[in-house]
Amino acid sequence: MPDEPRVVIVGAGPAGLVLAWLLHHADVPFQLVERQQQEQIGTQPKAGIVEYRTVELLRREGIADVALHFEAENRRVEFRTPQLAHVFDYADLTGDRPHYVFPQHRLVAELAAALVVRGAPLRFGHRVREVGTDGTRPHLVVEGPDGARQHLTPDVVVGADGASSAVARAIAGHVDVLDRSLPARWLVVSTASPALVGHTVYGIHPRGYAAHLRRGPQETRFYVEVPADVGADDLTHDEIRTELAERLRLDPPAVAGLDIRSVDVLDLRTRMTVPMQHGGCHLVGDAAHLITPAGGKGMNLAIADAVELAHGLVEAFGPTADRKRLDAYSDTRVPALWRTQAFSDWFLRILTARSSDAVDDGSAAFVHGLREGWVAALRDDAGLARWFAHAYAGAEPTDP
Ligand SMILES: Cc1cc2nc3c(=O)[nH]c(=O)nc-3n(C[C@H](O)[C@H](O)[C@H](O)COP(=O)(O)OP(=O)(O)OC[C@H]3O[C@@H](n4cnc5c(N)ncnc54)[C@H](O)[C@@H]3O)c2cc1C
Helix, strand or coil: CCCCCEEEEECCHHHHHHHHHHHHHHCCCEEEEEEECHHHHCCCCCCEEEEEHHHHHHHHHCCCCCCCCCCEEEEEEEEEECCCCECCCHHHHHHCCEEEEHHHHHHHHHHHHHHHHCCCCEEEEHHHHHHEECCEEEEEEECCCCCCEEEEECEEEEEEECCHHHHHHHHHHCEEEEEEEEEEEEEEEECCCCCCCCCCCEEECCCEECCCCCCECCCCEEEEEECCCCCCCCHHHHHHHHHHHHHHHHCCHHHHHCEEEEEEEEEEEEEEEECEEEEEEEECHHHEEECCCCCCHHHHHHHHHHHHHHHHHHHHCCCCCCHHHCCCHHHHHHHHHHHHHHHHHHHHHHHHCCCCCCHHHHHHHHHHHHHHHHHHHHHHHHHHHHHHHHHHHCCCCCCC
């Protein structure tokens, strides 16, 4: 590896790559290390929906329209329960702020390729084996594809290394790590089939949640809620199709034609790390916080973290040599993170049948009644609908 950088970014997910782009364009000496090879990154099915404000942020930072081109919009969601179906036009209620349909694997692949073309120092196939800090300066050991190990002592290590972050583990004894699991998981069903409906559909059913999400012209994602002890292989593809047709009230022959390519498991875990920095180690994205998948917020938060930290690093290591913004990074981000966690937690309890309140048959039926009640309120109460539209789309409360 070439000379010692001032900043080492661990991980080439959305957070690490956005940060790398901004440091590269500001001439801050950095290196990014990623354990996977370039062609492997982003191959797991993950995010597919990007908020309007994230695209605006990426546009202001010179990434959208340059390295990434956002076009396909999602403007509506439909709630389907056994009792009612309600199409909710959140883009209309937020002054024309839709989501953009943009799979995470494309975002990561295209941003990495754009950085490589620009000569940015991305080291694929390099895994961080050890990280630590003496309280002011971090140190780490990076293993290359040939097994050779290098010891580095940069000014800052950025943990952009996802939910099982080695950097987060290194500072866990010095910060609060607030963890919580929910008693359900979602099967993530990826299909090579066109969408069956032209917008997102959420099925709110006593048997559990299901979702229909557009991902591309020949790509549609489905979610199926199952108890936490059910694995990806425990349901046959036909059983999955039956659950989808029932919970989403989809036409069974159309569901029968779905070309299911993979079934993965998504555990419903939440976490906050406060503060998100200690001794020269800074955490961004899933390394710092996990949010329920309800409402599609995780990648958006990861990108917002990366942009804020990039500004702090540029001010600290650029001509101004001012560390104030870097030192305040966690304090700046944490209030917005809690607000988004609060929305996602509330929304998850409408979507899922197995919230922590649903302990037996009687209370499960009660919980389903609550879910129906919230959907009816979203349909009938203009104030609630406005709040939901803004929180869901990622618009500021002060936006129209
Ligand atoms: C099924 C699913 C659906 C989702 N849907 C949405 C959605 O619609 N909208 C949304 O906003 N969010 C969504 N999310 C959440 C989103 O995918 C994550 O929040 C996002 O990936 C976080 O990005 P990140 O850069 O923090 O971490 P990651 O994407 O996890 O990237 C971490 C990177 O670090 C690398 N790494 C890890 N350890 C090391 C090491 N020791 N050395 C070197 N490299 C290492 C990994 O290989 C990886 O490339 C979804 C997640 C899942 C699982």
